[in-house]
Amino acid sequence: MNKIKASTPGKLMLFGEHSVVHNHPCLVAAVDQRFLVTVEKIKGDELVVKAPAVGIYERKKLDELGTRRISKGLRFIEMTVKRFYEGHQNGGLKVVTENHFSSKYGFGSSAAVTVGLAKALFELEKIKISDKELFDFCYQVVLDVQGVGSGFDIAAALYGEVLCFVTGGREIRRLRFRTKTSESSEPLPIVVGYTGIKADTPTLVRQVGEIKRQHPVKVNKWFREITEIVNLAEKKINKGDWEEVGELMNKNQLVLQKLQVSSVELDRLIEACLKAGAYGAKLSGAGGGDCMIAVTSEEKRKGVEKAIVQAGGEVLRVNLGAVGARIER
Numbered sequence: 001m002n003k004i005k006a007s008t009p010g011k012l013m014l015f016g017e018h019s020v021v022h023n024h025p026c027l028v029a030a031v032d033q034r035f036l037v038t039v040e041k042i043k044g045d046e047l048v049v050k051a052p053a054v055g056i057y058e059r060k061k062l063d064e065l066g067t068r069r070i071s072k073g074l075r076f077i078e079m080t081v082k083r084f085y086e087g088h089q090n091g092g093l094k095v096v097t098e099n100h101f102s103s104k105y106g107f108g109s110s111a112a113v114t115v116g117l118a119k120a121l122f123e124l125e126k127i128k129i130s131d132k133e134l135f136d137f138c139y140q141v142v143l144d145v146q147g148v149g150s151g152f153d154i155a156a157a158l159y160g161e162v163l164c165f166v167t168g169g170r171e172i173r174r175l176r177f178r179t180k181t182s183e184s185s186e187p188l189p190i191v192v193g194y195t196g197i198k199a200d201t202p203t204l205v206r207q208v209g210e211i212k213r214q215h216p217v218k219v220n221k222w223f224r225e226i227t228e229i230v231n232l233a234e235k236k237i238n239k240g241d242w243e244e245v246g247e248l249m250n251k252n253q254l255v256l257q258k259l260q261v262s263s264v265e266l267d268r269l270i271e272a273c274l275k276a277g278a279y280g281a282k283l284s285g286a287g288g289g290d291c292m293i294a295v296t297s298e299e300k301r302k303g304v305e306k307a308i309v310q311a312g313g314e315v316l317r318v319n320l321g322a323v324g325a326r327i328e329r
């Protein structure tokens, strides 16, 4: 077959951001908003990329991949193809991407596109590859492009569901808890609020790294506190004990504030959710903007959503625990 389509879910960090960059665990959920990537062999010696959602239509000679500055959206695609071609294919290639949701929300579009593209390329060339090998391939692309990152977003796009993940994929484990989207009866009772502000993850990751360099004892202690929160949160999520999960979110948020990655806008939405009766709330991801999450009872959900809007945010309706990367037939 000359043409293959793959789809991958987006992600939402539940617990453990930043410490996961420094050899600690995190909990991440795949979201049911998917990215689609189609690859097709074409004549010639060019890579042609069409990403209409972000206004990209580009062509580049295959032997020039990785040279010249290109937009961030394109860099992940280009570096995935470059890395793949080093070991395998040659000949022209067309890549077309489609989003179910805007990349502005911080649902991990770069990771999702990287995983979808890599999965489709290996399928196109009929090369058998295990999930862990595919993870390692994609994680290397992320490091090639942005130099930093734990790889948690790659794992969510690849494996889906809700995962406990340790830096660089040293541990990738599905939680026992199964959500509605993965065919159980129960949805994760989480509300997502978007601040309207785009966060720059690598900058924030480097900023935290710098604070750690200056205050290693204090920051390592905070990271250990986050790890305890992550370990407890896994147990509470597995039991469906949402009130406790909420309290753990509040505790995680306090540490994130000490790490100086929250923002006025995030704090405002979090505060509004708590006032509206959410069990707990925290930022999700690198901080500085993007999204926050709150855990709430079903009775309070509407009020919590309304509070997010009144505080200047946007409610993003996603289901958590979506299935991982798959080839679309």
Ligand code: PMV
Pocket: 013, 016, 017, 018, 019, 020, 021, 106, 108, 148, 149, 150, 151, 152, 153, 199, 201, 205, 284, 285, 286, 287, 290
């Ligand atoms: O900003 P996001 O949603 O990509 O999340 C970043 C999470 C960090 O832990 C800060 C970075 C990472 O790679 O784990």
